[in-house]
Amino acid sequence: MSTTTDLVTAIKKELKAAQMTYADLALALDMAESSVKRMLAKGDMSLSRVDAICRALKLDFAELARRVADAQPLLTEMTAEQERAVVADKKLLLVAICVLSQWTLEQITAQYRLSEAECVKYLVQLDRIGIIELRALNRYRLKLAKTFRWRPHGAVMNYFRDHALLDYFAGGFDGKGEGLLLVHGSVSRTLAPMFMERLQRVAQDFAQQHQTDQKLADKDREGYTLVLGMRSWEFEAFTAIRR
Incomplete structure (x- = not known):
């Protein structure tokens, strides 16, 4: 979950990237520089003020929100509840495995008997579970780290042991x-x-x-x-x- 601290950190990064000082931002917001510093230090700002900062930075609010989301730490392991949700529906598990491999919606529906509507439904579920952040045009950002692993005794590995292990090693x-x-x-x-x-x-x-x-x-x-x-x-x- 993004916090005000994450938002302020993102704003400061954008100010630095734009080579804009606090004095420059204060001038754009018609505020005293000391007030701008205090506002960012406390993280106390209204949505209208955030919108004004975005205009000063020539940055869309949605893009700022996306950068805040991108800065969130990635998961190295899911919770037991998340894993149980994934294996509760085998088609959802299939789509989860596909997104771990960074497949697009088009690749998934081309490879498996899933309609676009079905696949989007499962992507939405994975977004709710916290595995991906679903974006426009059914693109997504994976919220799992490169070091991610399934829980050793979690629902997914237990499913693998029960249903896939012998099939895999039978080759x-x-x-x-x-x-x-x-x-x-x-x-x-x-x-x-x-x-x-x-x-x-x-x-x-x-x-x-x-x-x-x-x-x-x-x-x-x-x-x-x-x-x-x-x-x-x-x-x-x-x-x-x-x-």
Whole structure:
């Protein structure tokens, strides 16, 4: 949720970008410079005053509001309630997965049997849940950080374990660009987090490449799902015969 502090911070950034001093703004608002400084320090201003500041900056109010929204911290994890809302409707889950990959509405409806009206309905729901900020022309801003991950024991990962895990690993992993690695070993407990950080960087590189390659034609791209995991684990059959 945006606060008055966020709004004032955005205004100050716009003043700096426009190379406008407090004295310049005071002149445009027909106010004393001390009053402008006090107003921005307290964040005490009416909507009409914000509108006047926007005019002085030659900035549309909607654009200022968008920049305030863009400055909000991105989510690295959803709440349990948000995840339950996502998996409550499988089509909503599908659209959520698509927006995580930054698909446009046109790409989603071209790939899946969803009408434009249905897809817009689900985008609106994702906006209400807090995953995206829906904008004009059904464009959106993803409100999730690059380091975002589903809750380890949340509704989405539980759904994946129950409905998708076996299907995913049933594949041969022998196609072009495919592979499955299973490596077991004992390493220092202090070094283990470093390996996890490397895996996270691989995931981020994959996501970034996805973004970069969106400009390519469909015939030059292939959909892949990267699953990375690392945990302290031993096959149950082996554990059963431990001394």
